[in-house]
Amino acid sequence: MGDATTPGVLRFSYGIMGSGKSTVALQVHHNLTRRGLLGVLCTLFDRDGTAVSSRLGVSRPAVEVTPEVDLLAMAHEFALVNGTLDFLVCDEVQFYAAGQVDQLGAVVDELGADVFAYGLLTDFRGRLFEGTQRMMELADEHVPLSVEARCWCGRRATHNARLVNGAMTREGETVVIGDTEAPETPLFGDVVTYELLCRRHYVEGLTG
Incomplete structure (x- = not known):
């Protein structure tokens, strides 16, 4: 090197x-x-x-x-x-x-x-x-990466679903910073979080 x-x-x-x-x-x-x-x-x-x-x-x-x-x-x-x-x-x-x-x-x-x-x-x-x-x-x-995240149903998670105020969305800017947990005190109007889903529940839009 x-x-x-x-x-x-x-x-x-x-x-x-x-x-x-x-x-x-x-x-x-x-x-x-x-x-x-x-x-x-x-x-x-x-x-x-x-x-x-x-x-x-x-x-x-x-x-x-x-x-x-x-x-x-x-x-x-x-x-x-x-x-x-x-x-x-x-x-x-x-x-x-x-x-x-x-x-x-x-x-x-x-x-x-x-x-x-x-x-x-x-x-x-x-x-x-x-x-x-x-x-x-x-x-x-x-x-x-070998660490497997899991969907709420227990299957292996394959997708990062974006939630705005708790509702899943497929529209918006590609880069919106958020985490898998909501902040205790939202700084702005909307709370953006992400949920890990398997392919089936991502396609169906079913979050946990």
């Missing part, structure tokens, strides 16, 4: 909400840094803002990948300042632009760094996110 002559890997690990992707991202980052490797933790639209946070309560500051961020330029600058770049750990890659996913591929090819990317597969409409689609097209490895 950290040498353009040494092949790196672009690995995309994916699942639905509740599948533990942020927890795994934090664990991978922790393990790599403990080995003395140098890298960057990145995210976008995390529930804690400019951090990668797990529902287990673990959080770590991260670089926010806003649309204007050039990840390849950032990686080259990090390598110039620190002498090397061994890895990037990127959470919430479903929200990255397709061009930024291309930049992650270039980080692997030009710098020999490993890129560990984590994200959701589909949005609340059951369609691939832009960043996810490009990642599936470009990644060297595709790894489904």
Whole structure:
């Protein structure tokens, strides 16, 4: 890692909400840094803002990948300042632009760094996110996360359903930040939450 002559890997690990992707991202980052490797933790639209946070309560500051961020330029600058770049750990890659996913591929090819990317597969409409689609097209490895979330009926959950004030919706902006639990004190008029459903109950629109 950290040498353009040494092949790196672009690995995309994916699942639905509740599948533990942020927890795994934090664990991978922790393990790599403990080995003395140098890298960057990145995210976008995390529930804690400019951090990668797990529902287990673990959080770590991260670089926010806003649309204007050039990840390849950032990686080259990090390598110039620190002498090397061994890895990037990127959470919430479903929200990255397709061009930024291309930049992650270039980080692997030009710098020999490993890129560990984590994200959701589909949005609340059951369609691939832009960043996810490009990642599936470009990644060297595709790894489904092993933690299985469950629908209210007990079957394996496969879809993230969006609820607005408790009612399931299939319309609206692709990116609306929410969680699987409603906030105790809503800050705005509508309360947006997400429920994990199996395919059957997602299609039928039956929530728990």
